[in-house]
Amino acid sequence: MRGQQDVAELTEQVITYIAKYTGSQVGGFYLADEARNLSLASSYAYQRRKNLSDKIAVGEGLVGQAVKEKQTIMIANVPDDYISVNSGLGQASPNSLMVSPILLEGAVKGAIEIGRFGEFDSKTIELLERSNESIAMAINTAHDRVRMQNLLEEAQRSTEELQAQQEELRTTNTELEEQSKIISDSEASLKAQQEELQASNEELEEKTEYLQRQKQEILDKNSKIELSRNQLEEKAKELEISSKYKSEFLANMSHELRTPLNSLLILSEMLSQNKEGNLTNKQLESAAIIHRGGHDLLNLINDILDLSKVESGKLTLEIQNIELNQLQRSICTQFEPLIHNKDFKFISELDEGLPKTIQTDQMRTLQILKNLMSNAFKFTVKGSVQFRIFVPDSDVVFKQEHLNNQNCIGFSVIDTGIGIEQDKQRLIFEAFQQADGSTSRKFGGTGLGLTISRELCRLLGGELQISSELNKGSTFSVYLPLLNDGQYGNSNKSADHLGIVPTHSDRLNTVANSLHADRKKSTPPLTSPAVETGAYVESTFIEDDRDSIKPGDKAVLIIEDDKDFSSVLKGISKVKGYKVLVAGDGKSALHLAAKFQPSAIILDLGLPDLDGLKVLALFKSDLTTRHIPVQIISAREGLDNGKYHGAIGVLKKPTSMEELSKVFAVFDGILNSQPKKLMIIDDDERHCHSLKLLLENDGIEITEVNSGERAIELMRQAQFDCIVLDLQLPGISGQDLLQQMQASATDRLPPVVINTGVELSEDQYRELSRYTDKIILKGSISNERLLDEVMLFLHQTPLTLPDSQRQAIQMLHNEESFFEGRTLLLVDDDLRNTFALSTVLEERGLNVIIAENGLKALEALEQHENIEVVLMDIMMPVMDGYEAMKEIRAQDKYNALPIIALTAKAMAEDKAKCLDAGANDYMNKPVKTDELLALLKVTIV
Incomplete structure (x- = not known):
């Protein structure tokens, strides 16, 4: 029991020692609390039981009674089921129990309970009684030690808390001192600020008085400005009205000029053709002169309108990606034919290192270049005219700040013509001006082309430069930005977009020689098929092989x-x-x-x-x-x-x-140079042979068959490219034969042309149309139609056919036959136009109905249900073309009726207005006959 032990260790050692010393097999040590209630603190070989509590009150049970009496209690002959001693091999019950209270100066500190198999002797009792007080003192000492430890720990915690509070108090005092100092400083600063504020207030009062005076002055000025603004608004309104009147004047002038030109050009062209052969050569020459004069007048009208639209801001741009080689091809196509009977050469060059495309307005770029090319051809007598597309050199000086040799493309037209004096070079870009008044008589022209080119260059964000010397030649260079967002047209119109490049004699003298040297570095001039027109420039949908396709390529x-x-x-x-x-x-x-x-x-x-x-x-x-x-x-x-x-x-x-x-x-099979296989099925041998004579040529291998059974047999053996079938066969119907042929075909049923003299019912037509839509009834033109359909299915080129076959197909497809019997409604209030257009159209076989205004057109549509297309003029009395087209489209039965608007108005918005009103397409007056007929073919089909 010596040493610093806690209560648990002490009671454990005590009960263990006593049990061993007394030979007891089981024991327990109970500690008393202040109320003398006991709880089991330690035990020896004791097995706890659920129904027994570890807490014992005074007087409760033997332990409680011993504590109450403060006397040792011994019991012999303990029942077997009272308590048991267990080991790994079994269990037994002790037959003696002893309970001894632990007392110190009469106070109960606890109790010891032990049990053994035999009786307790006097030595055991004596031991317990002698050690009772020592155990009690040890327990008391252990309790005191615990209490002292708790008190010590509490004192330590209190000390630490006190130290923390002292430190916090010290920190608080320091902060208070600092705050006091800050407050003191703030009071001094506040006092200074108050003094400054007082001074500022005095200054502010002075400024307020000054501002009041200024405010009054501003109010006076604002009144004057408001008066000026009102005057400017009035002038702007007047200008807007003036611009509106100008636009209306342009539209009306366009209509009034183009309308008589339309009939003049159409009728003079008809006279020049002399289809009836009753005009003399002199009369034909006169008609040609009238036609050329009309075209010249039309070009002048177009130039004036273009210039007016640019100046009034009515000209809109359509920015898109344009391929440079297509621009070159278009220029070559238009101007290469003009060098015949000329004493100068035309050279076209596309330098290496150029981008494939630029972003600009295709039509306006071509208009600029064609104006420059036309002038070069007009004023050059000998030597050469060169058209070149290139990357500008680093030494080119631009007047436009946004242009440099890295972000633009150059187009040059170089000629060895009459040249222009240095002091006249700016003059030629003014409207209706030329370098010498005599040139207008010698060479013709109005002097508008360069003015328009200069303005279009400005709209496109570019620059036009000229380098020229009298009697040596001229170089006109157009520089356009690679990328155009459409905003350049908003630039300052007063800015100089014209560059005059100083010339040197030796430079122009070497132009012709340098063409050949430069040509080695450039791509060869492009040639175009004869079918392309000079006015057309293809747009590329996606990149393809059009620039590398040669005749004979697949x-x-x-x-x-x-x-x-x-x-x-x-x-x-x-x-x-x-x-x-x-x-x-x-x-x-x-x-x-x-x-x-x-x-x-x-x-x-x-x-x-x-x-x-x-x-x-x-x-x-x-x-x-x-x-x-x-x-x-x-x-x-x-x-x-x-x-x-x-x-x-x-x-x-x-x-x-x-x-x-x-x-x-299938494409490869059709394009194979092997002769195409044609099967003719007809039970009439003579008729079958006559069809063979009609259809045979070097590109066709014909097999004659006189029965359905033989046809099916051949279908199993080979693939035919086309079949001509007569329905009147012995033993099998045409429909049954087609079914069996389809089942017997080695790959697929080839195209079938049914050639029969049998009148077919609607049900027979419907059934046969499952196999073909080509059913030809024998008649006056059945042979030509049969030839046409077979050659179509065999993909035979008409130009390679024998003369007799080609002529028969051409007769079947001539233009007059295409329009023959079709009805067209022409709506126009101008008798000259209706006479000219109806004459041309009726010559092509069209039945033309004329209405003089929109209201009459609606009446004509109600009266003539066979009208297939409408040509609609816009400016008419009673009801104009816009209103008429809207009225027509308002009726469901006319939703699919094609309407082509014809107008002499020249503004870009006119086309959109026509399409919005219901037109399918749009043509400007004066109408070109070929273009109108081509558009009608597309529209009527």
Whole structure:
């Protein structure tokens, strides 16, 4: 019990020692609290039981009774179930118990309970009684030690708290001292500020008085400014009204000038053609002079209107990406034919290192360049005219701050003509001015071309420079920015956009020589097919092979307005060995097909400008393109191979690589130089042979068959390219034969042309149309139609056919026959125009109905249900063209009626107004006959 032990260790050692010393098998040590209630603190070999509590009150049980009596209690013959002693091998119950209280000076500190198998002897009792007080003292000492430790810890905590409070108090005192100092300083500062504020207030009062005086002065000035602003607004309104009157004047002047020109040009052109052959050569020459004079007058009107539109801000730009080689090609196409019978050379150059495209307005750029080229051709007698596209050298000096040799492209027109004196070079850019008044008589012209070119250069953000010497030649250079956001036209109109470059004699003397040296560094001049017109510049939908296609190349024209799918088709075409042309709309497709004569065509039906079926019909009605195989690929519902005249097949979007590969396999088969296989099925041997004589040529291998059974047998053996079938066969009907032939075909049923003399019922037509839409009834022109359809399906080029076959097809497709019997409504209040246009149209076979205003046009439509197209003038009395077109479109039955607006107004917004009112297309007066007829063919189909 010696040493510093806690209560738990002490009671554990005591009960263990006593149990061992007394030979007891079980024991427990209980400690008393202040109320003398006992709790088990330690035990020896004691097994706790659930129904016994570790807490014992005084007088409760033997332990409680011993504490109460403060006397030792011994019990012998303890029942077996009272308590047990357990070991690993068994258990037994002690038969003697002894409970001894632990007393110190009469106070109960605890109790010890022990049990053994035998009786307790006197030594054991004596031991307990002798050690009782020592145990009590040890317990008391342990308790005191715990209390002392707790008191010590509490004292330490109190000390630490006191130290922390003292430190916090010290910190607080320091802060208070600092705050007191700050307050003291603040009071001094506040006092100084108050003094300053008082001074400021005095100064502010002085300033307030000054500002009051200024305010009054400003109010007086504002009154004057408001008066000036009102005057400016009034002038602006007057200017706006004046501009409106000017625009209206331009529109009306355009109408009044173009309207008589329209009939003059049409009628003079008709007279020049002398179709009736009753005019003398002198009369024809007079008609030609009238026609040329009319064109010259039209050009003058156009120049005046262009200049007026630029000056009034009415001219709008259409900025797009333009390919430089196409600009060059357009210039070459227009001016190369003009060098015949001239004593000078025309050279066109496209320098290396140029970008592929620039961003600008295509039409206005061409207008500038054509003006400069026209002048060069006009004023050059011998030597050369050069057109060059190049990257500007670093020594070029620009007047426009936004231009430099890195961000622009140069276009130069260099001639060895009459040249211009230095002091006259700025003069020629003024309206109606030329370097010498005599030149207008010698060379002609109005002097507007360069003025317009200068203004257009300004609108395009460019600069026009001139370098010239009298009798040596001139160089006009146009510099345009590579990128144009359309904002350059808002630049200062008064800024100088004209550069006069000083000239040196030796420079102009070496122009002609330098052309040949520079030519070695440039690309060769481009030549264009004869079908291209000088006024047309192609737009590229996506990059294709149009610049590298040569005659004889295998090329496919892809007509698809979806750029992603166009790119996919382009890639597949390349893999299949085809060069590629791509068009995003119908009109571009027609132009590319006529120009390049592709080997095959892939056609989408949903195009932005023309329906795909109309484009297909135009291909097949044109002798130059009708032989080209066309594959339709479209998402349109209800497609059927047999219903589209001339197409080799129809694929429904989305399609697969396997299907597209089959399309190109069909193309390859058609383009194969092997003779095409044609089967004629007719039980009349003589008629069959006569058809063979009608259809045979070097490119066709014809098989004559006189029975359906033989036809089926041959279909199992070989693939034919086309079949001509007579329905009157012995033993089998034409319909049954077509069904069996379709089942017997080695690949697919080839195109079938039914040639029969049998009158077919509506049900028979419907059934046969599952296999073909070409049913020809034998009659007066059946042979020509049969020849035409077979050559179409065999993709035979009319130009390569024998003369007799070619002439028969040409007769079937002449222009007069296309328009024959069709009815057109011409709406115009000018008798000269209606006479001229109706004469031209009626000569082509059209039935022309004339209405003198919009109201009469509505009446004519009600009276003539067979009207297929309307030509609508705009400026008319009673009801103008805009209102008439809106009234027509308001009626559902006229939704699909084609309307072409004809107007002499020259403003850009006029076209939009016509289309918004309901027009399908738009033409300016004076109308060009060829363009009108071409537009009618596209519109009426």
